[in-house]
Amino acid sequence: MSVAGPAKAALDNLNPEQLSFIQSLPKAELHAHLNGSIPISILQELAREYQSGSSTGVSNEVVNAGIEKLLLGPSLDEISDFFALFPAIYALTSTPISLAGAARAVLSTFLDGEHPQCTYLELRSTPRKTDSMSREDYMRTILDEAERYPKDQVGVIVSLDRRMRNDVLQECLDVARKLKEEGRRVVGVDLCGDPMAGNMEDFAKYFAEAKAAGLGITLHIAETVHNTPEETMKLLSFGPDRLGHATFLNDEAKEFVVKNKICIEICLSSNLLCKTVTTLEFHHVRHYLKYNHPIAICTDDILPFRTSLDAEYALLLAPAPFGLGLSEGEVREAAEMSLRSSFRSRI
Ligand code: 6MZ
Numbered sequence: 001m002s003v004a005g006p007a008k009a010a011l012d013n014l015n016p017e018q019l020s021f022i023q024s025l026p027k028a029e030l031h032a033h034l035n036g037s038i039p040i041s042i043l044q045e046l047a048r049e050y051q052s053g054s055s056t057g058v059s060n061e062v063v064n065a066g067i068e069k070l071l072l073g074p075s076l077d078e079i080s081d082f083f084a085l086f087p088a089i090y091a092l093t094s095t096p097i098s099l100a101g102a103a104r105a106v107l108s109t110f111l112d113g114e115h116p117q118c119t120y121l122e123l124r125s126t127p128r129k130t131d132s133m134s135r136e137d138y139m140r141t142i143l144d145e146a147e148r149y150p151k152d153q154v155g156v157i158v159s160l161d162r163r164m165r166n167d168v169l170q171e172c173l174d175v176a177r178k179l180k181e182e183g184r185r186v187v188g189v190d191l192c193g194d195p196m197a198g199n200m201e202d203f204a205k206y207f208a209e210a211k212a213a214g215l216g217i218t219l220h221i222a223e224t225v226h227n228t229p230e231e232t233m234k235l236l237s238f239g240p241d242r243l244g245h246a247t248f249l250n251d252e253a254k255e256f257v258v259k260n261k262i263c264i265e266i267c268l269s270s271n272l273l274c275k276t277v278t279t280l281e282f283h284h285v286r287h288y289l290k291y292n293h294p295i296a297i298c299t300d301d302i303l304p305f306r307t308s309l310d311a312e313y314a315l316l317l318a319p320a321p322f323g324l325g326l327s328e329g330e331v332r333e334a335a336e337m338s339l340r341s342s343f344r345s346r347i
Helices: 005-012 015-022 040-049 060-072 077-083 087-094 098-110 136-148 166-181 200-212 229-236 251-258 267-275 285-290 307-319 328-342
Strands: 028-033 120-125 156-162 188-192 218-222 241-245 265-267 293-297
Touching: 005 267, 005 307, 015 307, 015 328, 028 098, 028 328, 040 060, 040 087, 040 098, 040 251, 060 087, 098 120, 098 136, 120 136, 120 188, 156 166, 166 188, 166 200, 188 200, 200 218, 200 229, 218 229, 218 265, 218 293, 229 251, 241 267, 251 328, 265 285, 285 293, 293 307, 307 328
Parallel strands: 028 120, 120 156, 156 188, 188 218, 218 241, 241 265, 265 293
Antiparallel strands: none
16 A cells, blocks of 8 residues: 555654654554555456446446546545545445455555554444345454454444434444344444534434443544534533544533543544644644543544555654654553553453
8 A cells, every 4th residue: 555645754754763663563553444444456456347337336437437536646625525435435345255355455454464554453344235235244244354363453343324314323233232242343333424414413322322232432523623512512422432533622522531531543644634634733633642641543544545554653753844753752652542442352
């Protein structure tokens, strides 16, 4: 996977000792979306076999244009441009065989090789119903791949999309619960998707059920400036264990988060490229570092954001303006926080 943009600039501004320090640092990747983390070579392979007019209703033209965009490195004017990348990807991962291949490649990218990106991976995905898979089949396909790795290396999170209807939310939650009861590797439930979609009042019931079932709760929250303080406080009332992005928390929300020691999953390249944060200088991670508040440095979607977990850590260590210029001790502490914030004990 080629690293580019801010992630590459940070890596390029480390000396060899700093790079090997990052590579050897035990760390957890807690915020990675499966369909945003597939190597482009795998998508290209799947695109070659893709037949337009197939049951996905997505044409070859749309698929090829999507691949082209991803190859170039998509230019995102705003976060909504990011969500437009997924119809092409979804068309290519809509059968058990293609999804299993994609999952295998993502797991391998994070966990295999001479310098694995992380010691522990929590991979998340949204149960998707297709012509050849139910939502339960979809999750089982991913779990079959995840469970090839030892228990202490991989957990799986079921994502609930903000665009889902109530009956679909219930179905996804029932699937997550059932799989957990069977002893499968489901560790938590996430809220994701277009930050402006959905009414969060509707979601309380499902997250309460997930909590009661012993699943960890992580919520994408206040990802854009348009998310209201009321919505943010509503989501905090679900009792989340971790928060994704949390870019636009007001003082009241920040105080709640700090008081309750809720870990923030920080995705630096993602925020810069989606333009929800202008520069590292103004990134909200600085606030949490100042208070030694739990954070987990994560990648979000390595394919469109052209990053890697090592590169996200490079963004902490590299000198300004390429990185935050933290000391190795501070970077080590951040990595330890990610390991402490995982849902691993729920497996
Ligand atoms: C919100 C995001 C996201 O679930 O099909 N997703 N949701 N904010 C983000 N940050 C920019 N990045 C990814 O993976 C892709 C799905 O994850 C969510 C979107 O709903 C996207 O469709 P899965 O494996």
